[in-house]
Amino acid sequence: MSFEQTLGIAMGAVIGACLAVLIYRRRVIRLQESERLKCDVELREAKLKLREEHNEMELELQRKQTENERMLASRENELTVRARDLDRKAEHLKEAENLIEQKNKEVSREQRLLDDAEHEAEKVRRLYRLKLHQITHMDENDARQLLLRSTEKECAQEIADLRRSKLGRSEAEVNGEATRILLAAMQRITSQPMNDATATVVSLPSDEMKGRIIGREGRNIRTFEHATGTTLMIDETPDSVMISCFDPVRREIARISLEALLKDGRIHPASIEEQVAKAEEEMRANVIHLGESALRKLRLHDVHPEIVVLLGKLHYRLSNNQNTLAHSVEVANLCALIASEIGLDPAIAKRAGLFHDIGKAVDEDYEGSHAIVGADIIKQHGEDSRVVNAAAAHHNEVPAESPYAGLVMVADSLSAVRPGARASSIDGFIQRVRSIEEIAAAEHGVSEAYAIQAGREVRVIVEPDVIGDEEARQLARTISRRIENELNYPGSIEITVIREQRYKEMAV
Structure with missing residues (x-):
């Protein structure tokens, strides 16, 4: 092998080694770059997971805070009830002390009466001795007169009992006739039993909607509660929320608004206010329709529009689960039937029965019982004075000035105690x-x-x-x-x- 060949082979080996080193370095750099990218992806995923866990912890903290506030309110109510019980027990002790003092006074009085009775008995004994002495010296006529006087005194109680029995028989006949009239009126009227629920629960598509209803930092739920005047109770009950409010009309507006928001899917302060405004318009139209339907059913006219609105609101108010509007219509029919039986004006009786509970539909701006408030309202709108007095007197808060007040009292009691009228098994x-x-x-x-x-x-x-x-x-x-x-x-x-x-x- 020549020198040139050896040199070429050596140079080729060196160049191959250099190329191998370069290729290795490039592979190392590529591996390092891929590892760096993988670490970046894992870092971003970790940050996202940490942010989700943070949001979940905030929601859990809000839920626990709400639960603690509810428990605190419950404890406050328990303390209030206990304080009332202690006050009541103190009153009972005071009454027991007064009763013992009265007993002592009665014992003293009884002792004095006993002494007086002994003194009177001694007087009577002396009087009888004197009379016996006089009788021994009487003639026949004097003895007969004395016997007649004594007999009259002894029979005074029997005479009084006979008079009472005669009067009682007349009163029984009057009561029997009144019972016949009431039974006739009750047999001529038919009503369906009321089964309305008092709780307002709105179903949700999923539990995720609870977070959307609450909104960021609670903005949505605060806007909803402020706009409707109700309270949204969101707890662990799956797929549902509860609307709480003393005013049934506001509660119904809140229900309609919330269902519309869930159906639309957009839940934010602007859409909440928009849906609440639409629900209020819908509720007002529905209230007027209900009031006019009741008037058409009873064939009444010349009723002020504000009274019609109040009648419609009675549909959403319950008394022991009895619909107040249906109860008022039933009382109006009963009043008209009884009035026709006893010779009174059925139209006046019907208006008095329909308007007797109208005060239950007003808000907290009015002060006083529902009977007095309702009478003042219908008086302002030109109702007959007999109707006004019947509405005011149906709970004996003012004296009755006409027979129509008694009619309303009777019909109100009949409607309330009719089997099936109120939710009582x-x-x-x-x-x-x-x-x-x-x-x-x-x-x-x-x-x-x-x-x-x-x-x-x-x-x-x-x-x-x-x-x-x-x-x-x-x-x-x-x-x-x-x-x-x-x-x-x-x-x-x-x-x-x-x-x-x-x-x-x-x-x-």
Whole structure:
């Protein structure tokens, strides 16, 4: 092999080695670049994951804060209830002290009466001795006159009982006729039982919508609550939110607005205000339609537009789950039927029955009971004075000035206690009546207790030898307080304590 060949081979080897080194370096650089790019991608993914975890932690923190606020409000309510219970117990102790003091006074008074009775008995004994002495010196006519006078005194009670029985028979005939009229009116009217729900729950397509409803930093939910005047309760209940508000009309506007927002998909402050404005217009039209429908059903006219709006709002207000507008229409029909039976004007009676609860539809700007407020409103819009008085007096807050007030009271009670009118199961009704009777019968000195008028009145019969007049009055107050503290019931319950003494003699 020549020198040139060897040199060429050596130079080729060197050049190949250099090329191999260059290729290796390029591969290393390429690997380093790919590793750097991979690290950058992993870094960006880690940052995104960290940001998502941060957002989830913020949402969880807001949820826990809301839950803590709710628990704090619940604790405050419990403390308030306990404070009321302590005040009530203090009042009961004070009443017990007063009762003991009254007992002591009664014992002292009874002792004085006993002393007076002994003194009177001594006088009577002396008087009888004197009369016996006089009788021994009487002739026949004087003895007959004395016998007649004594017989008249002895029969005075029997004469009074006979008079009472005659009057009672007449009163029973009147009550029977009144019962016949009421039954005739009730048989001529038919109504469907009310099953309206009181809670307003809106379903969501998914739980992700809860975050969109809340919005960034809570802007959406604050805008919604401010625009509708309601409170959105978002908790762990899946795929639903609850709308809470005392005003049922505002609650319905909030429901319509929220459903429209969910359907549209755009949830931000501007769209929220737009949907709330549309819902308010829709609600106003619906309220007017409901009020006019009630008037057409009753064939009434010449009603002010503001009264029509208030009538429509009654549709969204419930009383013990009984729709107030349907209740008012039913009372109006009952009033008209009874009025036609007893010779009164059915049109006036119908208007009085329809407008008697109109005060329940007004907002908090008015002060006073719904009966007084409703009477003032219909008076301002030119209603008949008899209709105004019937609306104001149907809860005995003002004196009744016409028979129409009594008609409204009767019809209102009939509509309220009609089976199926209010959300009360037969088992719950039976249990409530039984509890009322048990509370009354558990008191000392009570012989019998009966709950009547669908549980709206309880009549308590006491033993007259054990319970005196003052004790009977105190017993009625005690039973009233126990029923208020231990039972839940619609309306009011009247407690009547009956203390009766009967004297019998046997003539042989």
